Amino acid sequence: MSAPETSAPARRALDADRLLTALCVxxxxxxxxxxxxxxxxxxxLRSLTVEEGFGFGNYAQVLGSSGFWRATRHSLVMGGATTALSVLLGFIIAHGLYRCAFPGKWLIRGIIVLPLLAPSLVQALGLIFLLGRNGVISRALGVEIEIYGFWGLLIANTLYALPQAVMIIGAALVLLDARTYEAAEVMGASPTRQFRDLTLPAARFGILNAAFVCFTITITDFGNAAVIGGDYSVLATEIYAQVVGQRNFNMGAVVGIMLLLPTVASYAIERQAMKRQKTGQATGQVAFRPVFAPLRDLVMAALSVLICAAIVAVIGIVVYASFVTLWPYNMALSPKHYxxxxxxxxxxxxxxxxxxxxxxxxxxxxxxxxxxxxxxxxxxxxxxxxxxxxxxxxxxxxxxxxxxxxxxxxxxxxxxxxxxxxxxxxxxxxxxxxxxxxxxxxxxxxxxxxxxxxxxxxxxxxxxxxxxxxxxxxxxxxxxxxxxxxxxxxxxxxxxxxxxxxxxxxxxxxxxxxxxxxxxxxxxxxxxxxxxxxxxxxxxxxxxxxxxxxxxxxxxxxx
Structure with a gap:
């Protein structure tokens, strides 16, 4: 006895589903x-385009330029320094939020995301209003601070990358199993020993992931470098100079390909780190509930408040300066700049x-x-x-x-x-x-x-x-x-x-x-x-x- 044939309405529905799936994809x-x-x-292809067709002449010209190597060196140094500082500060705040017990965490969580709500160049503007030649802090101290260049760009990039580091490291710390720490306490392990042998190893993939994300953000950022970078050229501003300044699109394409290399490598390593972190997660974890420890928690709370104060100062001074009549000579408030x-x-x-x-x-x-x-x-x-x-x-x-x-x-x-x-x-x-x-x-x-x-x-x-x-x-x-x-x-x-x-x-x-x-x-x-x-x-x-x-x-x- 032969199998019953599929009815016409069911066949039409199946064909409609296949068509819809094909359209969705x-x-x-x-x-x-x-x-x-x-x-x-x-x-x-444009990076390979030369007068006689295709070739590596553009690459030879760029690689033979001292300006390109200077911008590359600056980008790598800035990326490395910003990454190290962002991850360190991000770990402090994340550890305070998820491994310590102190009030006001909701406020820290709110402040730490502020840099994500503004264009990247706002950090640079804030630093100019604070530490520039006519900045609030510079005038109060009576000193002239050279904020343009490496140090200003380092601070601006760190503030911009910090929220990413906090969120990524925090996601790793929140997954740590409370039962492991309970077992360590039963065995007599000190808080320092628990931090060294349990917290750091368990959070290493989150720290690594945060490092690669911060490096990528920094090496590709244009806004802060354009506003406060000064003579400290980086690859992003080099691309802008080639395309907008010199209208040299082929050379801009070459620099773009060069900028692509470290970010692709960073992304690939970060993806592998995330895979290893996911495969290493255990099921049935018990959430960690920190118990107040005065020395640890007061120190972490103070450091977190200081870091958040820097963020509020840099962004808040931009808002304040927008109402100042004539900075810094007439500090009366006025909406005229709007x-x-x-x-x-x-x-x-x-x-x-x-x-x-x-x-x-x-x-x-x-x-x-x-x-x-x-x-x-x-x-x-x-x-x-x-x-x-x-x-x-x-x-x-x-x-x-x-x-x-x-x-x-x-x-x-x-x-x-x-x-x-x-x-x-x-x-x-x-x-x-x-x-x-x-x-x-x-x-x-x-x-x-x-x-x-x-x-x-x-x-x-x-x-x-x-x-x-x-x-x-x-x-x-x-x-x-x-x-x-x-x-x-x-x-x-x-x-x-x-x-x-x-x-x-x-x-x-x-x-x-x-x-x-x-x-x-x-x-x-x-x-x-x-x-x-x-x-x-x-x-x-x-x-x-x-x-x-x-x-x-x-x-x-x-x-």
């Missing part, structure tokens, strides 16, 4: 190819908000569809696509922005129509932070019980119905987090968009840089304050949205 994959892989290929008419006025702020909303909305939908489709794909196909989706994290913003200007400023393809549009800036902002958004949603997808989708399928629900009624509601908090993450990063990013602005289209971070370059430092502070205000409102909106969603879920659960 195909459209985001097409975006990755067109807006990430293809521009990076163009950068590589009457900005130069550099396009506030038009770039409103445009940045629209661009950020587009990047956040479109980006959230794209990574959701991609993750949804990959769940239905064979493992042999899904894994290479996941690797491709994670690759943008290894590309510095300066290199990605350079890739876009080389790709979309050419009339050789129809993509030229995107050049000079807000859409292209929204796209580069999304792909600049594509990896973080994608990995966040994939974490949510992994938490989704397979039984829910199977039950929906057994009831006749297709992929579309399952996605809207089961998957999306389950990972809704992740979707909200990704949306606001993309919005906030798009509001403050500079390196990826500095090459893509035009006289008719600018963004907030570039406007701040132009105001500072024009000597209008107080107006740059005012514009920075406006940007930080928008991002703070976004943070409050995210917190409120997640709280309402949690309350609604709790109400449904109780019902």
């Amino acid at each position: 195909g459209l985001p994959l097409l975006g990755l190819i067109v807006f990430f892989a293809y521009p990076m290929l163009i950068v590589f 009457d900005i008419t130069l550099a396009g006025g506030y038009s770039s702020l409103w445009m940045t908000i629209l661009i950020s909303l587009g990047a956040a909305g479109g980006g959230t939908v794209a990574v959701f569809l991609f993750g949804l489709g990959l769940r239905r794909m064979p493992k042999g196909i899904a894994q290479p696509l996941q690797i491709l989706a994670a690759m943008p994290a290894a590309v510095p913003g300066m290199v990605l922005g350079l890739a876009y200007i080389l790709t979309f400023n050419s009339t050789a393809t129809p993509l030229y129509l995107l050049y000079g549009t807000a859409a292209l800036i929204a796209i580069v902002n999304f792909y600049h932070y594509h990896t973080q958004a994608f990995l966040t949603l994939m974490t949510g997808f992994r938490q989704l019980p397979q039984a829910l989708e199977e039950a929906a399928g057994s009831l006749g629900a297709g992929l579309g119905r399952t996605a809207t009624d089961i998957v999306a509601p389950f990972i809704a908090p992740m979707l909200v987090s990704v949306f606001f993450f993309l919005f906030m990063r798009s509001m403050v990013t500079l390196s990826a968009v500095v090459f893509l602005t035009t006289p008719d289209l600018s963004v907030a971070a570039v406007t701040i840089m132009r105001l500072d370059d024009a000597g209008l430092t107080s107006q740059a502070a005012a514009f920075s304050t406006c940007v930080m205000g928008v991002v703070c409102l976004a943070v409050l909106g995210m917190k409120l949205t997640l709280a309402l969603m949690g309350r609604r879920r709790g109400t449904k659960g109780a019902a």
Whole structure:
């Protein structure tokens, strides 16, 4: 007796699901190819382009330049010094938050994320107002501090990278099992011995991961180097000088490829460290609850407060300076610096908000569809696509922005129509932070019980119905987090968009840089304050949205 044939409606539903899966994977994959892989290929080809065709003449010229090696040496030294200082200070704060007992931790957690809510050059502006020739501290001490150059850039980069170090090391420390420490106490191990033999070894992968992230952030940052770097040239400013100053795109591509090498190596090592950390985690861990130890906790609390005070001082002085009538001669408060008419006025702020909303909305939908489709794909196909989706994290913003200007400023393809549009800036902002958004949603997808989708399928629900009624509601908090993450990063990013602005289209971070370059430092502070205000409102909106969603879920659960 032959098996019953599949009914026509079931066959049509199966075909519709396959088509929808192909679209969910195909459209985001097409975006990755067109807006990430293809521009990076163009950068590589332009670095090899010489008058007679292709060759390594550009590389020979760059590698033979003393300026390039000076910028490379400066970048590596600055990256190493900033990484060491950021990881040390980050470990102190993370250890205080998760391994010590003292009040006010909520305030430290709030302060430590402040640098993430502002463009990177805000740290440099704050240091100028504090330690510059007319800075508050310089005038109070009656000394002239040379803040431009290595030391100023080191402090600015450390403050900018510090939140990343705290979050990564904190995530490692919070996973430490309390039962291990209880056993150590029973065996008579002293607190110092526990710290040396238990805490440090267990947190080593978190520390290593934080080190590579801080190094990558530092070596690729442009904002702080442009404002306070002075004569201390780095690779990011070298790319800017080649492209904007000398209009030498091929040489800029060569320097971009060179900048790509250390970040790719750093990213690859960091990924391996994360894999080893995940495989080393045990199940059934008991959360550690610190008990107050006066000597340890008071010292850690004092150090954490000092570090947070530095962050508040640097960012707070920018806000304060934006209201000072004439710094530093007339310290009366006035809102006159908010009457900005130069550099396009506030038009770039409103445009940045629209661009950020587009990047956040479109980006959230794209990574959701991609993750949804990959769940239905064979493992042999899904894994290479996941690797491709994670690759943008290894590309510095300066290199990605350079890739876009080389790709979309050419009339050789129809993509030229995107050049000079807000859409292209929204796209580069999304792909600049594509990896973080994608990995966040994939974490949510992994938490989704397979039984829910199977039950929906057994009831006749297709992929579309399952996605809207089961998957999306389950990972809704992740979707909200990704949306606001993309919005906030798009509001403050500079390196990826500095090459893509035009006289008719600018963004907030570039406007701040132009105001500072024009000597209008107080107006740059005012514009920075406006940007930080928008991002703070976004943070409050995210917190409120997640709280309402949690309350609604709790109400449904109780019902």
